[in-house]
Amino acid sequence: MPELPEVETVVQTLKPRLIKETITAMKILFPKMVKTDSSVFQTKPIGQTIQDIHRKGKFIIFELDTDVLIFHLRMEGKFFIKKDEPFDKHEHLVLYLSSGRTLRYHDFRKFGTAHLLPIETYQEVSPLNQVGPEPKDTNLHQYYVRIKDSKRPIKAILLDQTKMSGLGNIYVDETLFQARIHPERKAVDLKEKEVVNIVLAAREVLAKAVALGGTTIRSYTSSLGVHGRFQNELKVHTKAGEPCPVCGTPIIKIKVTGRGTYVCPKCQK
DNA sequence: CCCGTGCCCTGGCGGC
DNA sequence: TGCCGCCAGGGCACGG
Numbered sequence: 573m574p575e576l577p578e579v580e581t582v583v584q585t586l587k588p589r590l591i592k593e594t595i596t597a598m599k600i601l602f603p604k605m606v607k608t609d610s611s612v613f614q615t616k617p618i619g620q621t622i623q624d625i626h627r628k629g630k631f632i633i634f635e636l637d638t639d640v641l642i643f644h645l646r647m648e649g650k651f652f653i654k655k656d657e658p659f660d661k662h663e664h665l666v667l668y669l670s671s672g673r674t675l676r677y678h679d680f681r682k683f684g685t686a687h688l689l690p691i692e693t694y695q696e697v698s699p700l701n702q703v704g705p706e707p708k709d710t711n712l713h714q715y716y717v718r719i720k721d722s723k724r725p726i727k728a729i730l731l732d733q734t735k736m737s738g739l740g741n742i743y744v745d746e747t748l749f750q751a752r753i754h755p756e757r758k759a760v761d762l763k764e765k766e767v768v769n770i771v772l773a774a775r776e777v778l779a780k781a782v783a784l785g786g787t788t789i790r791s792y793t794s795s796l797g798v799h800g801r802f803q804n805e806l807k808v809h810t811k812a813g814e815p816c817p818v819c820g821t822p823i824i825k826i827k828v829t830g831r832g833t834y835v836c837p838k839c840q841k
Numbered sequence: 842c843c844c845g846t847g848c849c850c851t852g853g854c855g856g857c
Numbered sequence: 858t859g860c861c862g863c864c865a866g867g868g869c870a871c872g873g
Contacts, residue, residue, distance in 0.1 A: 604849090630867080647866055648851090681850050683867075699868085724844070733868080741866070829845080831866075 576738030577781035594670040602664035629737030646683035706738040707774040727755035808834040
């Protein structure tokens with residue numbers, strides 16, 4: 573499940589391989605993933621050159637000459653660069669490139685999305701205008717003010733990409749463990765210092781995960797994927813029954829707003 | 842406006 | 858061994 577560190581790793585991997593490639597053709601194998609008018613999506617990128625690749629939150633942005641191609645990988649999306657091999661059944665979108673290679677979007681759960689938007693305005697419209705700053709760019713006091721009246725559990729707020737972007741289920745659990753805050757605490761009951769500590773913890777957790785290339789929980793053989801090493805650093809996520817690395821109390825798994833959640837019942841208050 | 846729920850999808854796993 | 862049913866989960870539409 574790619575979160576900010578995994579998406580960043582994908583961007584850094586794709587960039588040197590795809591910059592200055594021109595898109596010569598496109599094949600859409602799973603039309604539902606395309607969220608822009610399909611005739612526009614299919615024809616407008618042809619002849620345009622990939623000038624840059626970057627991301628906002630968990631969205632990957634391919635900057636072309638006059639438009640941007642925006643992908644969201646959701647849980648299982650990944651890219652492969654291949655020659656003229658036959659299509660895999662999970663490849664849903666194929667870009668043909670001027671070098672003769674193909675860029676393939678692969679997603680066996682079919683949750684990922686693709687948009688094509690004009691380069692001048694894409695930041696002001698959906699989906700990217702819904703994406704808040706990531707933790708390192710979040711103003712601590714402003715964030716506290718923004719969430720302080722909410723009765724929702726802090727975990728739900730940290731997963732809300734409009735308020736702050738980049739955290740998913742894994743890194744929220746790790747962030748709240750590091751900050752010693754229980755995921756079910758309501759935002760309205762948190763002191764400003766606690767909220768500040770949570771954002772600071774998120775910055776640290778994400779920075780370390782980016783440095784290690786993200787987290788690979790399920791092992792896939794991927795030619796162009798995430799071979800992250802942060803899974804070795806996880807303190808609570810997926811650790812149900814194992815001792816808390818701080819106090820030794822067994823980690824428990826609970827459900828918070830529908831999400832599987834790992835917590836140390838002693839350390840996190 | 843705010844919040845909770847259901848939906849999308851399919852590989853993998855538990856249960857029998 | 859094989860099959861069935863359910864779970865996982867990010868973001869969005871929808872309804873209260």
